[in-house]
Amino acid sequence: MLVDFLARSRVPYKLVEIDAAAAEESMLLPNFAAGVRDMPLVILGGRVLRRPSLAALAASLGLRGRGQSSRVLDLLVVGAGPAGLAAAVYAGSEGLATAVVDRTGPGGQAGTSSRIENYLGFPAGISGAELTARAELQAAKFGAAIVSPAEAVRLMPGRSRHVLALADGEELAARCVVIATGARYRGLDLARIDELQGLGVHYAATQAEAASYWNETVAVVGGGNSAGQAALFLAEHAQRVLLIVRRHSLDATMSRYLIDRIVAEERIELLTGSEVHELRGRERLEGITVGAHSGSTRRAEVRALFLFTGAKPHTGWLVGCVALDNAGFILTGESVRERANGVRQLESSVPGVYAVGDVRSGSVKRVAAAVGEGAMVLSFVHEHLAHSDADHDDLGHGGSALGPRVRASGAGGLRPGARDPGAGCPFVGMKTDLVVSGGRPHQRRYPGRPGNPGRPGRRPASR
Secondary structure, eight states, X not given: OHHHHHHHTTOOEEEEEEOGGGGGGSSHHXXXXXXXXXXXXXXXXXXXEESOOHHHHXXXXXXXOOOSOOOEEEEXXXXXXXXXXHHHHHHHHTTOOEEEEOSSOTTTTGGGOSOBOSSTTOTTOBOHHHXXXXXXXXXXXXXXXXXXXXXEEEEEOOSSOEEEEETTSOEEEXXXXXXXXXXXXXXXXXXXXXXXXXXXXXXXXXXXXXXXTTTOEEEEEOSSHHHHHHHHHHHTTSSEEEEEESSSOSTTTSOHHHHHHHHHOTTEEEEESEEEEEEEOSSSOOEEEEEETTSOEEEEOOSEEEEOEEEEESOGGGTTTXXXXXXXXXXXXXXXXXXXXXXXXXXXXXXXXXXXXGGBTTOOOSHHHHHHHHHHHHHHHHHHHHTOOOOOOOOSSSOOOOGGGEEEETTTEEEEOOOOTTXXXXXXXXXXXXXXXXXXOEEEEEOOOOOOOOOOOSOOOOO
16 A cells, blocks of 8 residues: 555655565664564655554655645545546636545556556557546646545535545535545455455556566456456566456457457467466465366466456445445436436536546446546536535634645635745655565665646636
């Protein structure tokens, strides 16, 4: 989780994984007066953080500050994937006081995609991380505040404003709320799968993971586009890739261009009608057992298993608040039977609360579709605000999580706050020197990608 947060926040770092059995004998831990129980250990300049939470790490890096006043926002977006960032970009560009909160940082599930090749305007393809990084800078350019890590735990709907409670006790209020928390891949029902997560079992295939398994044999489970993209990307680094698919064909679940490339890639072995039955390995993953629906089994020595199976929505915190379908996705529009008359498209069972992207019941699970919904929801937000009598008085409870990136302006509006001259992107100059975790001993180094979120200008014409 810590490494994922640093990667999503584009903070340069070096990861050193130390075998638990040899940890106490290594020179590293004694030098910092630390033991196995203190891992993961984060060494930040002259400071040592022992098993820090995401909030503690973010605070140490200065990634999330706190304001002194609480204001009612025009729009609060929960989730910083493509759908949420699109909503933030369009809301900010149209002058709405907007903030985005996310549990681990911008990107969402799409941020873990190694390469998206069928997104309009990028004929050579673009990684999910790069696409969402550009969207984050664009949102900041138009004055939207991005607050992370900030985990939503409860939504308290109101007549004129809605209040979002965060895990750290803070509360944010807004006249409209857009829920774009997306969905995460489901794990397999296998013994020790949670224990081996990060030690050979992964839910993303980025450059970081690919570099760790150079010239190794790895396996990918899943039949959707994300699984296909991951298999092709890993084939550029690994000696061999097993693509394990439960269905007997990819035709119904994967884009044709990906299927053709997978079939043509000699390093990928496609195993259809198959499932993983067993994980093997002591300190880390060393192999798997694959069972075919025909009844045969096969043992494969693999160093990593990448899972892209199914989707489980991030809506546990909304149970009893908005209407959900049987799978936990948010019902919107005509699907909301209680308010079928007059309910707006993309609006949930609660007026002024909308759902976009993968978290919405019946949505098309594609990045372009998520971005489209994020843009489209603004027309319904404007309609709601035009008919709303929401007051803009200061909140009488809780603190603001909007920190140094924003300052209060006018009647509850938010505009970019002053930053250090030349600081550019908030991540410039921040560097995590070392992250120590259990696992196979090796080192990885990643460059930072600072950028400039730009400065606010005049309100542009909507397009």
